[in-house]
Amino acid sequence: MNSCQRAAFGAAILAAALAAGGCDKKSDGNTGAGTETSPFIATAVALRTEGLRSERAFTMLADLVQTVGPRLPGSPAAAAAVEHMRRVMDGLGFETWLEPTTVQHWVRGEETAEMVDAAGRVVGSLTVSSLGGSVPTPESGVLAPLIEVDSFDRLDALDSSARGAVVFFNRPMNPALIDTFRAYGESAVFRSGGPSRAARCGAVAALIRSVNPRIDDFPHTGLVEYDPAETRIPAAAVSTADAERLSARLKENPGLRVRLKMTCADLEPVVSANVIGQIRGSDKPDEIVLIGGHLDSWDLAVGAHDDGAGCVQAVEALRLIQACGLKPRRTIRAVMFMNEEFGASGGRDYAADLRRKTERHVAAMESDRGGFLPLYFTIGGPPSIRRKYIAHDRAFRSLGLSGIRAGGGGSDIGPIVQQGAVPMGFIPNAQTYFELHHSGLDTLDKVHPRELELGAIVLALGAYIVSEEGF
Amino acid sequence: MNSCQRAAFGAAILAAALAAGGCDKKSDGNTGAGTETSPFIATAVALRTEGLRSERAFTMLADLVQTVGPRLPGSPAAAAAVEHMRRVMDGLGFETWLEPTTVQHWVRGEETAEMVDAAGRVVGSLTVSSLGGSVPTPESGVLAPLIEVDSFDRLDALDSSARGAVVFFNRPMNPALIDTFRAYGESAVFRSGGPSRAARCGAVAALIRSVNPRIDDFPHTGLVEYDPAETRIPAAAVSTADAERLSARLKENPGLRVRLKMTCADLEPVVSANVIGQIRGSDKPDEIVLIGGHLDSWDLAVGAHDDGAGCVQAVEALRLIQACGLKPRRTIRAVMFMNEEFGASGGRDYAADLRRKTERHVAAMESDRGGFLPLYFTIGGPPSIRRKYIAHDRAFRSLGLSGIRAGGGGSDIGPIVQQGAVPMGFIPNAQTYFELHHSGLDTLDKVHPRELELGAIVLALGAYIVSEEGF
Structure with a gap:
């Protein structure tokens, strides 16, 4: 049993959670946090302890960008990124596969x-x-x-x-x-x-x-x-x-x-792929909670924030759930979409794939706003869904978030949300994002390991709660 | 009339504020923000427009650290910093003076x-x-x-x-x-x-x-x-x-x-100074709203975050209030304390100075947690004071903050808070602070102009509201 598992099941954990970080203080009436104690606070503390101690999202990101570099759709590097991320997820013991998507192959x-x-x-x-x-x-x-x-x-x-x-x-x-x-x-x-x-x-x-x-x-x-x-x-x-x-x-x-x-020139279209890894649900394996990012990037830099960050956060969220010994009732799936930057064919093809016929996507989260400090958890769809999750507001607060807001979505998950998945996610600090985004400055040194990891922890918590609670 | 003044008094401003940045949306019941409309939302938008357009806090910080460098108490550089910041505030047209404080003079x-x-x-x-x-x-x-x-x-x-x-x-x-x-x-x-x-x-x-x-x-x-x-x-x-x-x-x-x-060695103590600048209140000039930081720093770097940031934020807050044509009822005073790092004699001497006998400090804010993204506004003292300010929660939200929390304080303002000033302030993102703090890494390139400026804007808004509303 690793330290994380001990933490998840230790009797002292709730007390620790309540004492930790000033995030779990009794509501003073102005934050609006419910006074309910979420049963997921202990989970949040376990995920955060494992995540912040190991900072594996950053290690994965460094590995991706140093091994593969920029990943323009259709390029050999994008193909290498597909193989690389599948290998990473295989190595972690997830069920993995690729789903094809045809992409425009433009070269500078x-x-x-x-x-x-x-x-x-x-x-x-x-x-x-x-x-x-x-x-x-x-x-x-x-x-x-x-x-x-x-x-x-x-x-x-x-x-x-x-x-x-x-x-x-x-x-x-x-x-x-x-x-x-x-x-x-x-x-x-x-x-x-x-x-x-x-x-x-x-x-x-x-x-x-x-x-x-x-x-x-x-x-x-x-x-x-x-x-x-x-x-x-x-x-x-x-x-x-x-x-x-x-x-x-x-x-x-x-x-x-x-x-x-x-x-510049348009070459022949290329068959590329979405890269998928999952932890199968113990109870409702055909109900899917999707966490995603996009694996392609612009070619002027390595796309560390856009969207290497989202990809490694999705994989790290799965790893955290596994490392903490959590056994989700529903399937939690990481999808690294291909081709967001050139028209989001990956997201469309994912939603249209025949495999979706036997699945029901209950929720979908995409991290594609940079690997910066998460500020809020977001839940879209009708307000009744958000109200159901307000009980867990304090679990998100124990991760330093300000609580739950309306919102959620992303280019790649748009089509699956159209099919009924509830969009969720988090809003990170985006004050610096657009000075890096799509430029030669979107490099690894702009990513902070703790802030990146916190995003992964938030995704893990959000996905795990949905996997247990559904709607 | 500059753009900021136009904004402050334009009829369209409230609508603009309500539309701006997604920060002013109607509460959805889970954030706990009151449904009250603060009369200070227009002020918040004016301050933020002027501040984010000009990013003067960063310019001031660059000027300080490039002109003076590290500012160990008792050092010639600390003395130069005193003169520099007084000159900056003179140049902005504030009422300025120095108040002496004796500091230990240790040299590495x-x-x-x-x-x-x-x-x-x-x-x-x-x-x-x-x-x-x-x-x-x-x-x-x-x-x-x-x-x-x-x-x-x-x-x-x-x-x-x-x-x-x-x-x-x-x-x-x-x-x-x-x-x-x-x-x-x-x-x-x-x-x-x-x-x-x-x-x-x-x-x-x-x-x-x-x-x-x-x-x-x-x-x-x-x-x-x-x-x-x-x-x-x-x-x-x-x-x-x-x-x-x-x-x-x-x-x-x-x-x-x-x-x-x-x-290393201890030399003879040195008489140094707190540096003070203010905008005199139009109605209750002897009631003081203090904004502060500490001017001294460690000697291993220029102290950009600790606490050059707090100093320039305090000066910039005054400048913003002035640039937006605001005429505070109470006096708003920026104090750059000396010697926080070597025992906080500046804060003690400030509170003990005879000039305090004819003044009443209604509130004191210190920015000394780095010039990072502000997350919350904080108000200390009894909950009744915080409740009074909940009406203005939405004004702070229009600056991207998550709202108002219990808290506030700082080493330098401790003594004046002991004398009855209500501690206020903001909590910034501190995920990266301690990897820079007190080390050779606390340099200008670690400071982001927008995030630094947002802190100044928050201080300006908080100080102005207190100057108008009191307790």
């Missing part, structure tokens, strides 16, 4: 951008990164006047001046929002939809200010979503520092042109 | 430690850092057998074997606690009290495992609190990596000795 090539004055002189270079799925420029590149806009309304108001131009979407993230995901959403629409909106106005290429709250030299890529009705024009992100510089130069010199060269 | 010298085998051969060196206030070794050093203990009980059970030995307190922080401050407290007692406890057993020196949850090569210093009844023996912290190594070596070779040489 060379990419350069220069500012060119009216006399044809190069007056500076720009740090750019092709958007995922972009078409290349002609071999000689595109050389065209630059038009800067900060909204679609401004673009649409341009009349014919965008025709033949490079449209430069220069919309900074709104720093005043606490919810950085909301700020991200407001700016990322220019990246996903801007190129086709520019093409509709006759533009020959699009440059997008990186969706990054900081001013730095790292371009942030992301998927371009071409409108089938419009011409596909080359599109690249420019670093925020160069976006500022480009904007300033353009004000000085309205005749400024940009020369953009990109040799 | 050379410090080396080696492992020596029974034959007198040096078999390895150890990375050590003298504890603050330690006496030096004799010039030739101390060479003595090593005795390892992990508790005071173990030490007391040693009988005579500690006599003439170097006692090695090797007590790791408990990683399983979510509340890292509690884990710190459990281990830091060996640093503060261990040397005198060892001296009582006849030891000639003490080595303390650094109070650091990670295994690394950075020793973490801290104050030794000598018992006046015991001989003062030299005391140093050893890095956690070397503590592990030393422990392993000792198991292999119970005859292992340690040679410790330290040339």
